[in-house]
Amino acid sequence: xxxxxxxxxxxxxxxxxxxxxxxxxxxxxxxxxxxxxxxxxxxxxxxxxxxxxxxxxxxxxxxxxxxxxxxxxxxxxxxxxxxxxxxxxxxxxxxxxxxxxxxxxxxxxxxxxxxxxxxxxxxxxxxxxxxxxxxxxxxxxxxxxxxxxxxxxxxxxxxxxxxxxxxxxxxxxxxx
Amino acid sequence: xxxxxxxxxxxxxxxxxxxxxxxxxxxxxxxxxxxxxxxxxxxxxxxxxxxxxxxxxxxxxxxxxxxxxxxxxxxxxxxxxxxxxxxxxxxxxxxxxxxxxxxxxxxxxxxxxxxxxxxxxxxxxxxxxxxxxxxxxxxxxxxxxxxxxxxxxxxxxxxxxxxxxxxxxxxxxxxxxxxxxxxxxxxxxxxxxxxxxxxxxxxxxxxxxxxxxxxxxxxxxxxxxxxxxxxxxxxxxxxxxxxxxxxxxxxxxxxxxxxxxxxxxxxxxxxxxxxxxxxxxxxxxxxxxxxxxxxxxxxxxxxxxxxxxxxxxxxxxxxxxxxxxxxxxxxxxxxxxxxxxxxxxxxxxxxxxxxxxxxxxxxxxxxxxxxxxxxxxxxxxxxxxxxxxxxxxxxxxxxxxxxxxxxxxxxxxxxxxxxxxxxxxxxxxxx
Numbered sequence: 001x002x003x004x005x006x007x008x009x010x011x012x013x014x015x016x017x018x019x020x021x022x023x024x025x026x027x028x029x030x031x032x033x034x035x036x037x038x039x040x041x042x043x044x045x046x047x048x049x050x051x052x053x054x055x056x057x058x059x060x061x062x063x064x065x066x067x068x069x070x071x072x073x074x075x076x077x078x079x080x081x082x083x084x085x086x087x088x089x090x091x092x093x094x095x096x097x098x099x100x101x102x103x104x105x106x107x108x109x110x111x112x113x114x115x116x117x118x119x120x121x122x123x124x125x126x127x128x129x130x131x132x133x134x135x136x137x138x139x140x141x142x143x144x145x146x147x148x149x150x151x152x153x154x155x156x157x158x159x160x161x162x163x164x165x166x167x168x169x170x171x172x173x174x175x176x
Numbered sequence: 177x178x179x180x181x182x183x184x185x186x187x188x189x190x191x192x193x194x195x196x197x198x199x200x201x202x203x204x205x206x207x208x209x210x211x212x213x214x215x216x217x218x219x220x221x222x223x224x225x226x227x228x229x230x231x232x233x234x235x236x237x238x239x240x241x242x243x244x245x246x247x248x249x250x251x252x253x254x255x256x257x258x259x260x261x262x263x264x265x266x267x268x269x270x271x272x273x274x275x276x277x278x279x280x281x282x283x284x285x286x287x288x289x290x291x292x293x294x295x296x297x298x299x300x301x302x303x304x305x306x307x308x309x310x311x312x313x314x315x316x317x318x319x320x321x322x323x324x325x326x327x328x329x330x331x332x333x334x335x336x337x338x339x340x341x342x343x344x345x346x347x348x349x350x351x352x353x354x355x356x357x358x359x360x361x362x363x364x365x366x367x368x369x370x371x372x373x374x375x376x377x378x379x380x381x382x383x384x385x386x387x388x389x390x391x392x393x394x395x396x397x398x399x400x401x402x403x404x405x406x407x408x409x410x411x412x413x414x415x416x417x418x419x420x421x422x423x424x425x426x427x428x429x430x431x432x433x434x435x436x437x438x439x440x441x442x443x444x445x446x447x448x449x450x451x452x453x454x455x456x457x458x459x460x461x462x463x464x465x466x467x468x469x470x471x472x473x474x475x476x477x478x479x480x481x482x483x484x485x486x487x488x489x490x491x492x493x494x495x496x497x498x499x500x501x502x503x504x505x506x507x508x509x510x511x512x513x514x515x516x517x518x519x520x521x522x523x524x525x526x527x528x529x530x531x532x533x534x535x536x537x538x539x540x541x542x543x544x545x546x547x548x549x550x551x552x553x554x555x556x557x558x559x560x561x562x563x564x565x566x567x568x569x570x571x572x573x574x575x576x577x578x579x580x581x582x583x584x585x586x587x588x589x590x591x592x593x594x595x596x597x598x599x600x601x602x603x604x605x606x607x
Contacts, residue, residue, distance in 0.1 A: 038256075039255070039256035039259050039260065040227065040228075040231050040256075040260065042255040042256050043231050043234070043235070043254055043255050043256050043257060043260055044231075044234065045255055047235070047249070047253040047254040047255060047257070048252070048253040048254075048255075049249065049253045050253075
């Protein structure tokens with residue numbers, strides 16, 4: 001390697017060139033491995049049939065005044081309450097101090113309350129009472145705006161993203 | 177920092193020692209050609225199959241009511257599911273292609289001879305494990321070919337005298353191939369690759385003990401061995417590049433080339449497809465099975481056609497180095513054998529009708545005949561070579577190596593190699 005026929009001088013060992021080739025090869029190889037990893041990692045993300053469950057279209061016209069329907073959205077229960085004027089008035093007047101929030105900030109239209117039906121403490125499904133909800137697991141209380149009035153739940157029931165498609169249909173969730 | 181960390185590990189685990197012994201100072205004959213790439217390639221395909229298989233198992237359901245649909249789910253819904261499945265299905269065929277070339281190389285160059293008998297036998301066990309794994313994996317898509325292939329192959333065990341029916345029922349866990357069969361095949365298809373990994377470990381340990389053979393068949397002394405890294409890592413990586421181009425071409429442009437259309441029909445225990453064909457890598461053995469008119473005889477012949485390879489170190493009585501390279505008779509035998517395997521594959525792929533039956537029987541006869549003739553022919557070849565002498569190139573190399581051997585008694589011991597290596601180096605520097 002050091003000498004070759006036809007060359008009188010020993011061939012110069014170009015370490016810089018060699019390092020460059022070595023580093024370039026390593027980088028190209030590393031990029032290739034990362035690229036090949038993408039499909040495998042991606043395959044563990046929700047598949048198309050799971051993604052199809054990202055949104056739920058709900059016909060709210062069928063919910064009578066004063067009643068609550070429980071619909072499924074992304075595998076979770078969602079409470080949709082058709083509130084009476086009295087309830088709305090009571091909720092707008094009150095403001096519990098555990099996680100202060102006004103009723104206006106929790107609804108798009110005052111007569112429709114849409115909340116995720118999972119207790120913010122440890123994820124049990126609260127049962128409905130005349131004044132709101134009570135969690136069967138640890139006794140957290142929520143009012144008719146889904147706001148927590150007694151612990152141990154730390155925060156109000158989550159209001160999911162939803163849109164009114166028209167006056168009597170809502171779509172819950174965003175396309176992923 | 178890195179040096180310190182490695183030093184810390186080295187005190188507790190022979191990391192540097194292993195890297196040196198197996199990689200940077202592992203001596204490899206300098207005259208290996210590209211046929212010696214296929215061992216590494218087989219290992220790489222094993223890795224591809226393990227990886228893609230584990231990710232497929234995250235989405236596959238081994239239940240007769242869900243298996244076929246879960247494949248459609250993988251192909252349509254799972255992100256890149258189509259890619260992972262096609263990698264796995266193409267990988268299976270590529271695995272066999274690579275392994276067959278690896279075996280053909282061993283036969284051609286006589287690498288199964290002393291001191292590499294154990295290397296050869298562990299390789300044969302690996303082939304059997306690979307075949308079992310591939311066969312069980314082929315049932316999982318639960319298509320018509322999957323189902324009837326499994327039905328036929330499990331039925332083979334029914335030819336066992338007296339206990340045949342019991343064994344078949346035990347294998348299937350059902351009266352026919354059913355839910356129990358599918359579930360256990362899935363469990364074992366997941367298990368076997370890890371047994372293969374362990375067996376590959378043994379295969380490689382045996383290899384690194386006796387070292388690679390080489391095209392000349394003459395054990396090269398230390399000065400004609402070069403370190404595995406960087407010389408053969410680079411050569412293996414180049415070969416890998418070429419291999420991956422071919423592999424990717426199939427995955428992206430012809431994945432269905434390896435998948436029989438019939439297997440896109442869900443399994444139906446009530447209807448057998450008009451023409452049952454095993455996967456291409458089982459064709460020669462399938463042809464041998466069908467060539468024997470007796471059911472039990474056919475099964476025995478089929479298993480023998482693979483197991484007979486184990487006898488190669490005894491059947492080949494020749495002491496001439498270099499496998500087929502310096503052995504004109506043996507070379508012809510190897511070529512006849514390879515052509516014969518191709519003929520058997522062709523016969524296995526076609527329906528057994530007319531003259532194909534006769535061709536299959538002749539090819540089967542030739543297949544076993546070559547093995548049985550080998551002791552006689554190799555003995556005669558040895559005698560002839562003793563009269564005519566080896567080619568000058570081989571003689572020159574042997575003289576050179578004998579000279580080298582007198583300097584190091586135990587060519588297998590690395591310590592000796594190193595001593596000779598450093599001696600040669602010092603001499604080189606002096607000059």
